[in-house]
Amino acid sequence: MAMEQETAERLVKEAIEVLRANDRGGWTIPAGHIYPHQWLWDSCFIAIGLRHVDIERAKLEIRSLLRGQWDNGMVPHIVFNNEPGYGRDRVSERGDLNPFAPSDVSTSGITQPPLIAEAVFMIGQKLKLPERRSWYKEVAGPLTRYHEWLYADRDPHKEGLALLLHPYESGLDNSPPWISELRKHSMPVWVSAVEKLRLDGFINLFRCDVKRKKLPPGQRITNTEALAFWSVMRRMQRKAYNTEAILSRSVFAVEDLAFNCIFIRGNECLRQIARTAGYELPKPLIENMERSKTAIEELFDEDRGLYYSRSFVTHKLIEEPTVASLLPLYSGAISKNHAAQLVSKLKDPDEFGLKWPVPSVPKTSGYFDPFKYWQGPTWVNTNWMIIDGLTKYGFGLEAKELEHETLRMVAKGGMYEYFSPLNAKPAGAADFSWTAALTIDLLKR
Ligand code: GLC
Numbered sequence: 001m002a003m004e005q006e007t008a009e010r011l012v013k014e015a016i017e018v019l020r021a022n023d024r025g026g027w028t029i030p031a032g033h034i035y036p037h038q039w040l041w042d043s044c045f046i047a048i049g050l051r052h053v054d055i056e057r058a059k060l061e062i063r064s065l066l067r068g069q070w071d072n073g074m075v076p077h078i079v080f081n082n083e084p085g086y087g088r089d090r091v092s093e094r095g096d097l098n099p100f101a102p103s104d105v106s107t108s109g110i111t112q113p114p115l116i117a118e119a120v121f122m123i124g125q126k127l128k129l130p131e132r133r134s135w136y137k138e139v140a141g142p143l144t145r146y147h148e149w150l151y152a153d154r155d156p157h158k159e160g161l162a163l164l165l166h167p168y169e170s171g172l173d174n175s176p177p178w179i180s181e182l183r184k185h186s187m188p189v190w191v192s193a194v195e196k197l198r199l200d201g202f203i204n205l206f207r208c209d210v211k212r213k214k215l216p217p218g219q220r221i222t223n224t225e226a227l228a229f230w231s232v233m234r235r236m237q238r239k240a241y242n243t244e245a246i247l248s249r250s251v252f253a254v255e256d257l258a259f260n261c262i263f264i265r266g267n268e269c270l271r272q273i274a275r276t277a278g279y280e281l282p283k284p285l286i287e288n289m290e291r292s293k294t295a296i297e298e299l300f301d302e303d304r305g306l307y308y309s310r311s312f313v314t315h316k317l318i319e320e321p322t323v324a325s326l327l328p329l330y331s332g333a334i335s336k337n338h339a340a341q342l343v344s345k346l347k348d349p350d351e352f353g354l355k356w357p358v359p360s361v362p363k364t365s366g367y368f369d370p371f372k373y374w375q376g377p378t379w380v381n382t383n384w385m386i387i388d389g390l391t392k393y394g395f396g397l398e399a400k401e402l403e404h405e406t407l408r409m410v411a412k413g414g415m416y417e418y419f420s421p422l423n424a425k426p427a428g429a430a431d432f433s434w435t436a437a438l439t440i441d442l443l444k445r
Helices: 005-021 040-050 055-066 084-093 116-125 129-154 176-185 189-196 200-206 208-213 223-238 243-248 257-277 283-299 336-347 380-392 396-413 433-444
Strands: 309-311
Touching: 005 040, 005 396, 005 433, 040 055, 040 116, 040 380, 040 433, 055 116, 055 129, 116 129, 116 257, 129 257, 129 283, 176 223, 189 223, 257 283, 257 380, 283 309, 336 380, 336 396, 380 396, 380 433, 396 433
Parallel strands: none
Antiparallel strands: none
């Protein structure tokens, strides 16, 4: 089943070229034109790939990401490009409304999946012990403050699960649970009116993703959703990104499944980092970490045999199956029995077992569309996490198979943002950094 040597070498070469072209001198853009800034989890995936080709550059990717860290510990989802052409982007999110935002770089006011500990840990795995120790020592403090912030700010009821306030924080922007919550709880009247009157086509004139890269609008979030996302962000800005103030007036808050799986995994990485660095983690943080490990099982739905996100406000599971439903494998915190149930869903041809897996929503979902962003296409980053989870739970064969299919898909389609799960046709942005970086990682680890 191993990939031909020649193809593997070609892929690594192409991937390195993509990363080089997207390098902005110490940090990497996700893709030309459409994503010109530094994104949190993108840079983590990028660093995980870069560690195989240039370990110092991989460290730099993380250091540059941490330039954006706020005084309260929050790591923002975007550190903006400070070239003159991006002034409008920089003022669009107004992270600076919050007193904790840094004054020397522009950042967004929200976060993204906390994958930094994983990236730091994996970079360390490529270093000899003394260098590993000093690398871990360098970043243990900022990482600890970030995880402490996630609990202090985003887990006000001490449930062990972090809540998110904007779909962009999930990294899976238009994933069905977010769209369904948005439509239920956070659709401004004027946005519904625009939708009803079919005026939303007009918005294409202002859409950066559709305009900058001429992506077919059908692949991205709808204009109505884009307006609603914007309106949620405006509301957060009016409260200067103060979580307590935002929560006091809103019922739109989600305990996002993918985010929390990555958080739980990140906690484990942070513990190992601290151990190697001889860095003592605060006791309350360790207690919170322990709570998270058990809280994840509250998101399991026995009838459906899947995990779901949960509304922070109603405390009800949001019963929309997505690729996130399988990520508890990556968290490492679920029972073997539940892991086995997830694997059967992964293989089921009516659900996630499509020709080019793993689709971002199962075929049975009413949302399924093979080209629509996080509502159908296969993404390399979620495959990478599932491969890791399968290995961890002893499904070595399934992991190898998925790894092989993922690499074949990239070899066939190129370093694209996402792919149709039906025929591997590539879509979204070309020369996409995390596809390139994770291809390197899958081939070289
Ligand atoms: C999109 C993706 C998000 C990613 C960003 C930059 O918004 O949904 O996960 O971080 O693009 O690639």
